[in-house]
Amino acid sequence: MKNYPELDNIAKSNIIKNYPELDNIAKSNIIKKLIKTIYLNIYYILMSFEERLDQLYQELHSENNVERLVLPNPNIESTTTNTYWTNVKDFLKKVNRPPKHFIEFLADQLGTEVSQKSSSLSQGLILIGKQKRQKILPLIEKYMKDYVVCKYCNCYKSKLKKDDTIRKYIFTCSNCKSSYSV
Numbered sequence: 001m002k003n004y005p006e007l008d009n010i011a012k013s014n015i016i017k018n019y020p021e022l023d024n025i026a027k028s029n030i031i032k033k034l035i036k037t038i039y040l041n042i043y044y045i046l047m048s049f050e051e052r053l054d055q056l057y058q059e060l061h062s063e064n065n066v067e068r069l070v071l072p073n074p075n076i077e078s079t080t081t082n083t084y085w086t087n088v089k090d091f092l093k094k095v096n097r098p099p100k101h102f103i104e105f106l107a108d109q110l111g112t113e114v115s116q117k118s119s120s121l122s123q124g125l126i127l128i129g130k131q132k133r134q135k136i137l138p139l140i141e142k143y144m145k146d147y148v149v150c151k152y153c154n155c156y157k158s159k160l161k162k163d164d165t166i167r168k169y170i171f172t173c174s175n176c177k178s179s180y181s182v
């Protein structure tokens, strides 16, 4: 974690000014707590997508002792008319999700047409329009939270299968064995 010494001083002078009745130990405890909160917030903003995802997984898996999932860095290129996500197959393989489900999710979230460049998906996806990488990256995070990680035990080792009778996808966790529709 980075250091922000200037924040220490701002926090200290504000506490001392605003709470003159507190004794020194109480003041220093409040300052410590406050600085920790400020650091965490600032740190989160400064982190890149990859770091945030990494942290998310560390948090999720620290309790369960599950091995960490490392996602491939998405290769997203845009022309003036279309956007190409060339290595999406690696991502879907890692998270073990049906391409159709992810394509529908992406199209719905971006409000545009998304299709496979080839039937094997080895050439990736075409997204109609110039889609910004910064807009797509948080969607991967959302997809992971909503459709890959178990809502009961936070494990990512899970399956998603379409139940045609109810026309919904069923999520099944390999760790805690929960099963629910998503």
Ligand SMILES: [Zn+2]
Binding pocket: 150, 151, 152, 153, 154, 155, 173, 174, 175, 176, 177, 178
């Ligand atoms: Zn689970």
